[in-house]
Amino acid sequence: MVAEPTTGPPLASRGVAPVIVPAADLPQPASPTGPGRRRHHMLSKASFWRLPMLLLAASFMVIPLWLLVVNAFKSEQDVREAPFGLPLGRLTLAPLRAALTDPDFDVVRAYAITLLFVLLVNVLSLVVSAPVSFVIARGTTRWHTALLLLFVAGTFVPSQVLLIPVVYVLKYLGLMGTVTGFVLFETALTLPVSVFLYSAYIRTIPRELDQAAAVDGLGRLRTFHLVVLPLMRPIVATAVILHSLSVWNDFANPQIILGPGSGLYTVTTGVYAAVGKYSTHYEVVFPNLLLAVAPALAFFAIMQRHIIGGLTSGAMKG
């Protein structure tokens, strides 16, 4: 906009400008006319709508979060009578305390279990997918390309759709309802993204490094372990963020593979058990939901730049 007056448009624009400017705008007062002037007017009109539109969109995003937070500290009656209000004098910790001490759903234990799953899946995913990505990235035959395509094709297989046959496989292996079975399946689901990101990243690491290591007498495994893996830190961070969010937020897989019988509740399956029955009992619903989202939101608040950056770099490679 600053450059506006100086970009005095050539003749060609005269043909364009009148088409774009709405007729109603034409009889505007004075102004040393000319197409440049008109365009300026159009821009300011667009920016006039920009602010209200953004404010409206932002409030749509923020209000549900506000409702979630304030209503977790209000009595059932206050929630029902004035859900948007913040009755400072009557705020209470009782619903939150009740949710924390709910005998049916131990939320702190669910945090611990879910966190354990997140850790196990991330470690196993790295251990399994980084080496194969190295082989794929350094490979030159079409078998290596085929292997990469095979893994990447996994992205398009809906995990919900795999669940029925996976239940069959896990029963066959005696792993149904076990942590091992769940972690193995969940890790397999991370492989497409991991292998894709890692092999693309390793390709950007110069082969000369490998060759230097080979000259120094390092075998392939040690070259990978001592030379390449340490350089992969940024992309590993990206993968860990993506996988952590998907394991933490997963519901269908733990619900069906672990099942209520195992007594192992993740945050999502626990909330489902605790809230599902009482979905109209808001004194139960809001505190439980708040407890469920708090860790993810805190993680997001701290890691925001990395989450958005990692996601962007990951998807843009596709």
Next chain:
Amino acid sequence: MSLSTTARPVRALRDLFATARGRDRLTGLVMTVPAVVLFAIMMIVPLVLSGYLSLTDWDGYTAHPAMVGLDHYRSLLHDPEVRQAAWITGVLAVVGTIAVNAVGLALALAISAPSRTNTLLRTVFFYPYVISALIIGFLWSALLSTNGAVNSALRAAGHAGLPFLSQPGWALASLIGVVVWSGFGFTLVLYIAGLHTVPASLLEAARIDGAGRSRILRSVTLPMIAPVVTVNVVLTLVTLLRSYDLVLSLTGGGPAGSTETAAYLILAQSFQDNALGYGSAQSMVLTVVTGIAALAITFLRRRADERAGA
């Protein structure tokens, strides 16, 4: 193969150490096998097995289910519940994908310039991405149900309230609304990144040539970010075709099955009814449809690019 590889100086050098090369191959195999085995057992075998189970009457318990041939595929063509779920999944996926991307792109255009306010807005638009779809569904169900926050507020204002989740048409619209609310932030973040790759000089050139805002958007910006559009559309579509968690917690598939998606039918119904053979048949169809949709969009996009390039 050995001819072409030995042609490369690096390989030739390595060939001098014939034993080391053999060892490297072995190492390569060792590094490959764990991932391939895990992937095979948990993805490929289940996929093949799904095809087999879809021809059986597996109930989830027996080890040797009886074969029923193509019966399941035949009956799902005429099953009103399946047909309704297919229709609802299609509407949700198509309308949802268009809406999510339209909102994401529009807002990305509005806040793509780097500034503190815009970064804050990006955060505000994106945050639902880190929340589980199940929780988002429960939250919105608490907001939109008959006695939920929104209706309480409407009634306090003297309005009779709206049947967001209690009437079929409304419920599907609400479901799509929540999908847009929770999903556009992801596309927005990618669109912003894509917009930053458009060279400022190109926009400036278009401006000097006298192109207006909408003309620049149509003729410069959109073609430049076309790959991002493809990625966003494919990812959104694939995600929406498998919607399950959100449906379960927001509407439970109701009212009267009006929001039952294919994935919901497969998981909620077939496990409940011990009809996993039938569920597998539905899974196969959904997998094939998802694959075709993703491939078709990518292919069409590429062809459009080639035509533009030619």
